[in-house]
Amino acid sequence: MTFYGMDVESGRRLSEELARASDRLAALSRSLTPLIQGSPWKGADAQKFTDEWTGQRTKLISTADALAAASNAVKRNVEEQVAASSKGTGRPSAAQAPSFFDSLVGSVAGTAGDLWDTGGNVTTAVQDTAGNLWNSVQDSAPLPIRNLMDAQGNVASQARDAMDMGWRWLTSGEPPSVTELVSNGLLMAATMENLQATALTLGLFNPHLLDDGRPVAGEPIPVGVGTPNDIDSNRRLVTPVPSTISALLDATDTAYSDAGKSGVPDTGVRITTVEKPGEPPAYIVSIPGTTRWLPDGAANSTDLTGNLELAGGNLSTAAEAVRLAMEQAAIPEGAPVMLSGHSQGGMIAAALASDGSFTDRFNVTNLVTFGSPVDSTPIPPSIDVLALQHAGDPVPKVDLADSTAWPGGIVTATRDNGATIVELPNPDIDAGIAGINYHDANRYVDSVSQYEAGGPIAHYSEQQSTQRFLTMDASQVTSTVTNVSRKQ
Numbered sequence: 001m002t003f004y005g006m007d008v009e010s011g012r013r014l015s016e017e018l019a020r021a022s023d024r025l026a027a028l029s030r031s032l033t034p035l036i037q038g039s040p041w042k043g044a045d046a047q048k049f050t051d052e053w054t055g056q057r058t059k060l061i062s063t064a065d066a067l068a069a070a071s072n073a074v075k076r077n078v079e080e081q082v083a084a085s086s087k088g089t090g091r092p093s094a095a096q097a098p099s100f101f102d103s104l105v106g107s108v109a110g111t112a113g114d115l116w117d118t119g120g121n122v123t124t125a126v127q128d129t130a131g132n133l134w135n136s137v138q139d140s141a142p143l144p145i146r147n148l149m150d151a152q153g154n155v156a157s158q159a160r161d162a163m164d165m166g167w168r169w170l171t172s173g174e175p176p177s178v179t180e181l182v183s184n185g186l187l188m189a190a191t192m193e194n195l196q197a198t199a200l201t202l203g204l205f206n207p208h209l210l211d212d213g214r215p216v217a218g219e220p221i222p223v224g225v226g227t228p229n230d231i232d233s234n235r236r237l238v239t240p241v242p243s244t245i246s247a248l249l250d251a252t253d254t255a256y257s258d259a260g261k262s263g264v265p266d267t268g269v270r271i272t273t274v275e276k277p278g279e280p281p282a283y284i285v286s287i288p289g290t291t292r293w294l295p296d297g298a299a300n301s302t303d304l305t306g307n308l309e310l311a312g313g314n315l316s317t318a319a320e321a322v323r324l325a326m327e328q329a330a331i332p333e334g335a336p337v338m339l340s341g342h343s344q345g346g347m348i349a350a351a352l353a354s355d356g357s358f359t360d361r362f363n364v365t366n367l368v369t370f371g372s373p374v375d376s377t378p379i380p381p382s383i384d385v386l387a388l389q390h391a392g393d394p395v396p397k398v399d400l401a402d403s404t405a406w407p408g409g410i411v412t413a414t415r416d417n418g419a420t421i422v423e424l425p426n427p428d429i430d431a432g433i434a435g436i437n438y439h440d441a442n443r444y445v446d447s448v449s450q451y452e453a454g455g456p457i458a459h460y461s462e463q464q465s466t467q468r469f470l471t472m473d474a475s476q477v478t479s480t481v482t483n484v485s486r487k488q
Contacts, residue, residue, distance in 0.1 A: 012078055018071035065381035065418045072382065135214065144203025150488060151191075151198040151206055158184070158191045161314050168313070176313070177376050178403045178411075183312035186210065187305075190295070208297030208488055210305045212317040217324035218483035221263045223270065225477045228254070236261060239272055239479035242284055243472045245386070245461050246449040249370055251479075252286040252340045253441040258481050259291055259300075266300040266485035267291055269322055271329045273478045274471055282336040282468040283329070287322060289343025289371070289441070301486040302344055310347040311399065313376065315355060319348045321484035323358060328482060331362060338366040338469045342441045343395055346372025346387075354379050354417075365465045367419075370444040373399035375415045385419035386460045388444060392426040392435035422456050424448070 138149040161184060165176045176184075190210035198206045224232030228240045228250050237257045240250045251270060258268025270286040292303040301318035309316035331337065339349035346369030352358045353367050354377050367379065370388040376399045379385055389396040401413040424447045426438050437443070451457060460466055471477065 012075075015071045015074040015078065018067050018074065061415075061418065069381050146203075147198050147206035148203040150208075150211075151195040154191045154211055155195055158188045161312065162188065165313060172378075174416075175404055175406055177399065178405055179311050179373075179376060179399045180313045181405075183308045184314075187308055187312060206488075210295050210308060211297035211488060212301070212305050212309055213297055213486035213488045215301070215317045215320035215324055216299075216485045216487050217321050217328055218263060218485075220271065220325075220329050220480035220482050223479045223481050225272075225474050225479050234262070236481070239270055239286075239477070241472065241474045241477055242272060242274060242470055244449070244470070245368070245452050245457055246445055248284065248286075248338075248340050248368055248469070249342070249388075249441070249445045249448055251284065252288060252342050252345065252370075253445055255286045255288040255345075255481070256291070256441065259288075264481060264483040266483055267302045267318070268481040269325050269484050270479055270481050271326065271331075274469055275476050275478075276468075276471060279468065280335055281332075282338070283326075283331050284338045284340060284469050285322065285326060285349070287339065287341035287345035287348050289341070289345045297486070297488055299485045299487070301484060307344055307347070310344065310351055311373070315351055316348065317486045318344070318484060319351050321486070322348055322352065323361075325482040325484055326362060329480060333361065334363050336365045336465070336468050337362050338368065338466075339364060340368045341372060342369075342444070343371045343439065346370060346374060347377075350374045350377040350379055350385075353377075353383050353385075359383075366469065370448075371395050371439050371441070373397065374417070374419060375399050375402040377417060379417040379419065381418055384460070384463055384465045385417065386457070387419045387421045388424060388448060388457075389421065390424050390426050390435075390438040390444070390447065392431060393438040394434045394436060395439050420456055420460060422451075424451060 134149070134153060138146050138153070141149060165180060165184060169175050187210055194207055194209050194211060221234075223234075223236055224230070224238040225241060226232075226238040228238075228247075230238045232238050237254045239254060240247045242248050242251065251272060255268050255270045258264045258270070259266065261268075267288060269288075272284040272286065274282045274284065276282075288302065290302050290304075290307060292298070292300045295304045297305060301316065301321060306316040306318045310319070326337075339353060341347070341349035349367055349369060350372065353364050358364075359380070364383055367383055367385045368388070369386070371390070371393055372387065373396050374385075374387055387396075402416055403411055403413045405411050424444075426435070427443045427447055429437055429443070431437055448457060452461065461470065
């Protein structure tokens, strides 16, 4: 009998071997760096070797990412083959039947995996239920009790973030970055100050210093689509038609203008739907950056507190509110999603893209950031990432290129993802203090419009994943804006 298709057991073994090879290369890239940089070898040759190792480590990480992607591709093909065989015959073909030993091992592994997944789901459900109950009691309590519950709950939350940071160290083999340590240290110190001040006043006063509160998202509000800088019937700037990468950036820049308008008292996130004939709808989520710098835990969640949470490797309240906004927009499961963000908005987008529970719900295929520090974010290789940075913009550098302090005093600086980073020439303007004027979102729009006809930006634009979101036909595009905020 002639057999067509994949031998699923061989495919499974190949997928597992590819995944193990990916893990080994990733582990090598982590373990060799401190050995090389901590070597007693000194001199020009040693410096040259160390500099060259940085490039070699990047190649190792890229290869590991490619192997992981290949493992996932083989795994998908195995699943498709099993589904096709079952559909055609009601059972897998005889040529694919596994041995008794393989079946036993597969059964045990599958049962263990199911138990692990079930345990994780139960734990998450219990945590969510307990959290909702705590919040319900807190909201209905008198002010002094509410303040005390809030202060104590925030201490517990920061302790969990610290434990998560330690867990990432154990599972990845890489210690927290310098930026993560500093940011979480500041947040913990502020949390303890809040608890002390609240306790000393018997709950009558909680300063909410660097208190990120809880996420809130409003209802989607329709916004016009058309030529940049036009005004729609509700006196809002229209969402530009997503015809190019610079137009995508322009839509994110436009989202800054929503703050303070009707229905958007805090920060607006724009969600644009592209519906091409014969294709499923694709969704672009445009997230603006920091719009407030006070550390007082007010309703606007894109503030200093949000920056510190994200820099610490945590999901900020603003990020959770963006998720709520996407759920409010009823984005279907499986629909392609592009996240686009400037500055803190890019940090939010990257944090969401690296969160497994988020990507389990939303099919994030593309991520575009500009003026954002994203080196420390472990974005999966399955997501096509474009990170745009002006050469003199100081903000993308605040993560210190993922500088990490290892035991023994060794400090390394590497990236934790395979993003395509494009360094753009500085715009011809006054740099401002430390180059901060190069950070303006509209300057990025202008720069990208100059350089997107060729090079890596054009290559990213021409990728199949990106093309789902690009169109020149305004009739294929609709857009909404949703307020995102926090409550204490």
